[in-house]
Amino acid sequence: MTLFLSTFINQMDPKGRVSVPASFREQVGLVKTGRVILYRSFTHPCIEGCDIDRMALLSNAADQMPSFSKEQDSLMSLVFADARPLNIDGTGRIVLPEDLQIHARLSKKLAFVGRGKTFQIWDPDLFEKNQKSLREDALKKAPSVVLSS
Amino acid sequence: MTLFLSTFINQMDPKGRVSVPASFREQVGLVKTGRVILYRSFTHPCIEGCDIDRMALLSNAADQMPSFSKEQDSLMSLVFADARPLNIDGTGRIVLPEDLQIHARLSKKLAFVGRGKTFQIWDPDLFEKNQKSLREDALKKAPSVVLSS
DNA sequence: CTTTTCCCCATTGACACCCATGATTTTCCA
């Protein structure tokens, strides 16, 4: 299986268009449908990205919960209501909806950050700061945890 | 499989007509029959929407599972009694019955909210408030649930 | 005959698609 790996800095044009990194586009789920799913991160000022298969997986999981349960209800509204299926055009670009841009505090330059089965989109400066503090925390708290699993 | 995803704000005209979002209309169950099923939510001031196939699925589930509680059974019958199959016209619009409008406290602007295999129709302001509180709860109670990659 | 429901046409604004360019990388042959 292929994965979302590495970090790429691409530019957003005045129309809100930005190239999805070519290596990300090669991901099976994106090639198959020509689409990528984006949604606002719950915990960080960034955008989360994945393919449709991942969404379908979630949908099925939620569907198997007891009908009318509270947990199902909450999960559904949060995830699916916020998820944007975006078409990737012939030149490999998507148009970033404005509210997503605002949530992630994006300006012209965007960082596409690989995370394995998903990826994130950050403002490059914010991402740098976030990485730095993560690194420091990891060193302080639990160096042994890194690479477990 | 396709899913109901994202949130769209559309306008209801004086005749009670409103466009079903194009991406919702592409859903197989809606294309096939040209119809959408709506019924009043039991738990929220909103309208629930799905396709005929999902109704059939619900019906079968109720039949085949003796484990269904008395409450679930009566809920089910309420759903079927309340369900309205509405025709989608040539331009992709439906006419919202007045009692549904009242239940969901709708005015001119409506929010079509994707929930995977179903969707909801909300007043945009009510929906915004609801989402906000759900988001806060999710962060407090179960951050692990939140789409960890 | 009156009222409701449905169908048709017109408008507008967003976005999906088209082509072009330059920069970088890869290929491949001298």
Next chain:
DNA sequence: TGGAAAATCATGGGTGTCAATGGGGAAAAG
């Protein structure tokens, strides 16, 4: 091994198409 040709990629810009919406009128129901 060097270097030219070809391919790939990120980016800029123009334009046609389609979704959302408004309005009119025919068919159907009561």
